[in-house]
Amino acid sequence: MPRSTSRRSVVAAVAGALVTSALVVPAAAAPATATTTTATTSGLGARWVKADRARMTTTPSSRSRTVARPDDGTKVRVLERGRYRLKVRTPSGRVGWAAKSALTSVPLRDVTGTRYTKKLVAVRKDMSGRSKVVRHVRLGTTVKLLARTTGRDVNRVKVRVPGGRTGWVAATRLTTRNVWGQLGRCESGGNPRANTGNGYYGLYQFTGRTWRAVGGKGLPHRHGRAEQTKRAQILQDRAGWGQWPACTRKLGLR
Numbered sequence: 001m002p003r004s005t006s007r008r009s010v011v012a013a014v015a016g017a018l019v020t021s022a023l024v025v026p027a028a029a030a031p032a033t034a035t036t037t038t039a040t041t042s043g044l045g046a047r048w049v050k051a052d053r054a055r056m057t058t059t060p061s062s063r064s065r066t067v068a069r070p071d072d073g074t075k076v077r078v079l080e081r082g083r084y085r086l087k088v089r090t091p092s093g094r095v096g097w098a099a100k101s102a103l104t105s106v107p108l109r110d111v112t113g114t115r116y117t118k119k120l121v122a123v124r125k126d127m128s129g130r131s132k133v134v135r136h137v138r139l140g141t142t143v144k145l146l147a148r149t150t151g152r153d154v155n156r157v158k159v160r161v162p163g164g165r166t167g168w169v170a171a172t173r174l175t176t177r178n179v180w181g182q183l184g185r186c187e188s189g190g191n192p193r194a195n196t197g198n199g200y201y202g203l204y205q206f207t208g209r210t211w212r213a214v215g216g217k218g219l220p221h222r223h224g225r226a227e228q229t230k231r232a233q234i235l236q237d238r239a240g241w242g243q244w245p246a247c248t249r250k251l252g253l254r
Contacts, residue, residue: 013160045082047088047103049074050127052166054103056096060085067096072126072168073108073147073158111145111157115174120237123167127156134167138233140180162226179253180229186247192225204232204244214238 053069055062060082070076076098080087085097104127119139125132127149137143143159146166157171181190184203188194191202199207202220206228211220212242214234216227241248248254 013040044078046107047076047078047086047105048108049076049098049102050104050106051099051102052125052192054098056088056090056094056098057085057199058096060087060097062099066092068092071166073110075108076103080225083233108147109150111148113145115143115145115157115159115176116178116180117141117143118173118175121169123151123159123161123165123169125167127168129170131168135161135163135165137161140229140233140236142173142178179251180232182251183232183244183247184225184229186250187244192222192223192228194220195219197225204230206231206235210235241246 024250049070049072052072054072055066056068056070057064058067064087068090074090076088076090078086078088079095085099087095087097088103089095117137117139119128121137121141122133123135123137124130125134129191141161143161145157146158147158148154148171149156155171156168157174158166158168159174160166184190187205188203190203194203194205195201201208201211202223203225204220206216206220208219211231214231216223216231220228220231235243241254
């Protein structure tokens with residue numbers, strides 16, 4: 001082969017290689033696709049704490065140090081996803097990892113106000129109607145509303161009961177009607193110190209004998225409103241509304 005021909009072949013081959021390499025974009029420089037972006041952000045967003053005083057830790061390990069214990073009903077922001085735990089930020093700015101089982105995507109909203117139980121109610125530890133019972137409260141017990149579920153669990157309400165315990169009940173078990181307040185006003189004009197000398201005492205006009213039968217000490221008018229209501233609730237549980245025949249009929253309670 002002539003020398004000039006060989007030199008032209010080499011030059012052509014080198015030029016072709018340079019052109020080819022200029023058209024290839026390095027993998028590191030390739031722009032991210034929509035699929036890649038979606039994969040890194042999928043599932044992030046808001047969650048609500050459904051476990052009472054859920055534990056947040058410094059790392060995904062449940063054995064790491066506790067950084068916060070948000071109460072149930074708290075709204076948190078998801079920052080990162082793990083297999084069993086989520087990295088979240090609380091409203092106060094604390095960041096840590098919480099178990100997925102302690103969080104829910106069902107929205108909760110803060111609620112305020114007072115309600116009264118319609119009947120004997122089991123107040124439960126978390127939103128599940130099958131969770132541990134924190135306390136049983138009687139008909140007409142005053143409760144304070146703290147949070148309410150929306151979406152598919154709209155009927156669950158978090159409440160604080162007398163004594164300070166908190167838990168969840170069905171919203172259908174609560175009412176705005178204060179039956180004991182109404183009954184007290186009907187029986188005694190709402191006066192827990194009522195003693196007219198007719199043998200009936202206090203807010204609900206107990207006789208001394210009936211008062212002692214439900215665990216009362218002394219006479220009812222010498223005790224506060226809360227104690228008298230507690231004993232009236234016990235009496236109603238045992239014997240029904242017939243213990244106050246005129247007023248409960250007037251109030252439509254029987």
